[in-house]
Amino acid sequence: xxxxxxxxxxxxxxxxxxxxxxxxxxxxxxxxxxxxxxxxxxxxxxxxxxxxxxxxxxxxxxxxxxxxxxxxxxxxxxxxxxxxxxxxxxxxxxxxxxxxxxxxxxxxxxxxxxxxxxxxxxxxxxxxxxxxxxxxxxxxxxxxxxxxxxxxxxxxxxxxxxxxxxxxxxxxxxxxxxxxxxxxxxxxxxxxxxxxxxxxxxxxxxxxxxxxxxxxxxxxxxxxxxxxxxxxxxxxxxxxxxxxxxxxxxxxxxxxxxxxxxxxxxxxxxxxxxxxxxxxxxxxxxxxxxxxxxxxxxxxxxxxxxxxxxxxxxxxxxxxxxxxxxxx
Amino acid sequence: xxxxxxxxxxxxxxxxxxxxxxxxxxxxxxxxxxxxxxxxxxxxxxxxxxxxxxxxxxxxxxxxxxxxxxxxxxxxxxxxxxxxxxxxxxxxxxxxxxxxxxxxxxxxxxxxxxxxxxxxxxxxxxxxxxxxxxxxxxxxxxxxxxxxxxxxxxxxxxxxxxxxxxxxxxxxxxxxxxxxxxxxxxxxxxxxxxxxxxxxxxxxxxxxxxxxxxxxxxxxxxxxxxxxxxxxxxxxxxxxxxxxxxxxxxxxxxxxxxxxxxxxxxxxxxxxxxxxxxxxxxxxxxxxxxxxxxxxxxxxxxxxxxxxxxxxxxxxxxxxxxxxxxxx
Numbered sequence: 001x002x003x004x005x006x007x008x009x010x011x012x013x014x015x016x017x018x019x020x021x022x023x024x025x026x027x028x029x030x031x032x033x034x035x036x037x038x039x040x041x042x043x044x045x046x047x048x049x050x051x052x053x054x055x056x057x058x059x060x061x062x063x064x065x066x067x068x069x070x071x072x073x074x075x076x077x078x079x080x081x082x083x084x085x086x087x088x089x090x091x092x093x094x095x096x097x098x099x100x101x102x103x104x105x106x107x108x109x110x111x112x113x114x115x116x117x118x119x120x121x122x123x124x125x126x127x128x129x130x131x132x133x134x135x136x137x138x139x140x141x142x143x144x145x146x147x148x149x150x151x152x153x154x155x156x157x158x159x160x161x162x163x164x165x166x167x168x169x170x171x172x173x174x175x176x177x178x179x180x181x182x183x184x185x186x187x188x189x190x191x192x193x194x195x196x197x198x199x200x201x202x203x204x205x206x207x208x209x210x211x212x213x214x215x216x217x218x219x220x221x222x223x224x225x226x227x228x229x230x231x232x233x234x235x236x237x238x239x240x241x242x243x244x245x246x247x248x249x250x251x252x253x254x255x256x257x258x259x260x261x262x263x264x265x266x267x268x269x270x271x272x273x274x275x276x277x278x279x280x281x282x283x284x285x286x287x288x289x290x291x292x293x294x295x296x297x298x299x300x301x302x303x304x305x306x307x308x309x310x311x312x313x314x315x316x317x318x319x320x321x322x323x324x325x326x327x328x
Numbered sequence: 329x330x331x332x333x334x335x336x337x338x339x340x341x342x343x344x345x346x347x348x349x350x351x352x353x354x355x356x357x358x359x360x361x362x363x364x365x366x367x368x369x370x371x372x373x374x375x376x377x378x379x380x381x382x383x384x385x386x387x388x389x390x391x392x393x394x395x396x397x398x399x400x401x402x403x404x405x406x407x408x409x410x411x412x413x414x415x416x417x418x419x420x421x422x423x424x425x426x427x428x429x430x431x432x433x434x435x436x437x438x439x440x441x442x443x444x445x446x447x448x449x450x451x452x453x454x455x456x457x458x459x460x461x462x463x464x465x466x467x468x469x470x471x472x473x474x475x476x477x478x479x480x481x482x483x484x485x486x487x488x489x490x491x492x493x494x495x496x497x498x499x500x501x502x503x504x505x506x507x508x509x510x511x512x513x514x515x516x517x518x519x520x521x522x523x524x525x526x527x528x529x530x531x532x533x534x535x536x537x538x539x540x541x542x543x544x545x546x547x548x549x550x551x552x553x554x555x556x557x558x559x560x561x562x563x564x565x566x567x568x569x570x571x572x573x574x575x576x577x578x579x580x581x582x583x584x585x586x587x588x589x590x591x592x593x594x595x596x597x598x599x600x601x602x603x604x605x606x607x608x609x610x611x612x613x614x615x616x617x618x619x620x621x622x623x624x625x626x627x628x629x630x631x632x633x634x635x636x637x638x639x640x641x642x643x644x645x646x647x648x649x650x651x652x653x654x655x656x
Contacts, residue, residue, distance in 0.1 A: 047416035088375035128456015133416040135463035
């Protein structure tokens with residue numbers, strides 16, 4: 001099979017995604033980016049490795065989408081709107097043009113859906129697994145963004161969407177026996193959540209307006225909450241019964257109660273965790289509803305540096321052995 | 329041996345390089361970047377894979393420096409000053425803290441020397457080779473940068489520094505017999521050029537002021553010139569005797585004349601190739617001299633889409649079999 005040259009590959013598959021004039025159609029080694037007046041750039045970077053962050057035989061469309069969405073999730077948690085991204089792609093020797101066409105199609109679909117323009121990157125070969133490094137640029141209409149630090153006693157503690165679906169999706173993808181009792185449709189729904197995170201981009205302006213601290217949950221709710229609290233020098237009381245679960249996750253936990261801990265400590269949620277000062281909670285909830293993003297109040301920030309207090313539905317305290325999932 | 333967690337590793341080795349306030353000491357998932365008023369951002373990305381772009385047993389200090397410098401070279405060729413970068417690092421399972429300390433030291437030395445601040449990134453594990461993806465941000469005081477396109481008939485054609493040292497350095501590093509006759513000191517000098525490119529940052533404002541087209545030479549002079557000419561819809565006459573060679577490269581070629589072709593077509597030069605309109609050539613040369621960067625006029629842009637005409641010292645035309653080295 002004839003292989004495309006790097007230049008031909010870029011021209012055919014990636015140049016159509018370079019919709020900002022400063023990207024010069026990816027014909028150059030660099031892009032020129034002038035943020036609109038009054039806007040600041042928010043920059044984040046996430047890398048994905050086959051076998052670590054996705055499974056090598058996942059569809060190329062969803063691998064591409066996931067590479068973008070884990071970055072979009074970080075931007076959303078900082079209140080930023082998608083703007084542009086660079087893509088560095090290390091391809092193993094056995095890549096095929098069909099695979100690359102699927103990857104570019106998935107990338108293009110999300111780039112268009114989220115208004116996220118490719119502005120450059122690099123394509124190299126690797127003797128190792130497929131590796132995708134994205135640097136993402138978002139825009140905020142302000143000179144501040146919500147940080148991990150900033151949560152204060154009395155703030156409401158919120159999460160977006162539902163927790164645990166990504167971790168359950170990975171279990172389902174691996175045909176783990178714990179999920180064998182679930183209807184096939186629910187297993188599929190969980191796998192889709194693992195493959196296709198739902199970055200809460202629509203919530204970004206609401207987070208920017210109201211959150212005292214925010215981050216996206218990528219390494220497990222319990223561990224990421226601990227990071228936010230450590231950065232803020234605060235603690236929290238969390239009502240575990242209020243942690244939002246999808247119907248599939250709820251059914252899985254009903255069948256195997258030990259899965260609840262996996263839901264709370266597994267990775268791949270890509271939901272937003274944030275603290276909102278008491279005076280802003282009502283407006284935060286109303287504006288989230290207007291933005292079409294479910295948010296659930298799961299607790300309250302408290303003073304002190306103690307670990308957060310997790311309470312079951314019956315009020316009993318609960319601790320978690322595994323604090324956090326680490327891709328590292 | 330106890331391994332550092334990702335957070336501890338970032339705090340110890342990388343946070344000291346995050347000197348811009350918007351990077352928040354790398355305690356967050358994102359940085360806030362507001363380019364100074366009137367400045368535009370130039371963005372480029374380059375990835376390096378062990379065994380492809382550097383040798384796995386190269387010193388970690390020079391691996392880090394090379395990862396930055398190949399990006400700095402792209403910025404310089406676009407007339408941009410170093411500003412900030414993200415670093416995504418995929419580490420194989422056998423990394424050691426000593427290796428990482430060396431890598432961070434090399435990164436820190438160049439970050440300081442070039443005024444280049446780390447603003448974020450990601451650290452992941454990989455079952456494959458060490459992979460380093462850098463996205464680099466430069467600043468230009470204008471809304472235009474020299475592109476590959478833009479060279480016009482009559483423009484002078486220039487290169488900075490010397491050509492071929494990187495390719496010869498790789499040969500020397502591999503103990504290639506072709507360089508066995510060189511004094512050890514010259515072989516060492518070539519290896520150093522391979523490991524430590526010299527990005528022509530000081531030339532950036534001169535390129536910005538005068539070049540009609542510019543790019544950095546990373547995949548071989550002959551092939552990269554062809555790219556610049558194709559993008560510009562132009563051709564060129566090149567005086568091969570004027571192509572600048574280092575003393576070591578000159579000695580190598582004197583011993584093995586066939587090496588001249590490798591000098592012109594091998595990769596890893598990281599010099600600037602640019603076209604300068606005739607009216608600006610004298611100023612370009614004088615300002616380059618004042619900036620302390622050697623530039624050599626090697627030919628003239630001509631009209632038409634024919635391949636460039638390379639002439640030997642005796643005026644004979646010469647062609648090259650291998651157009652360009654590709655890392656892909």
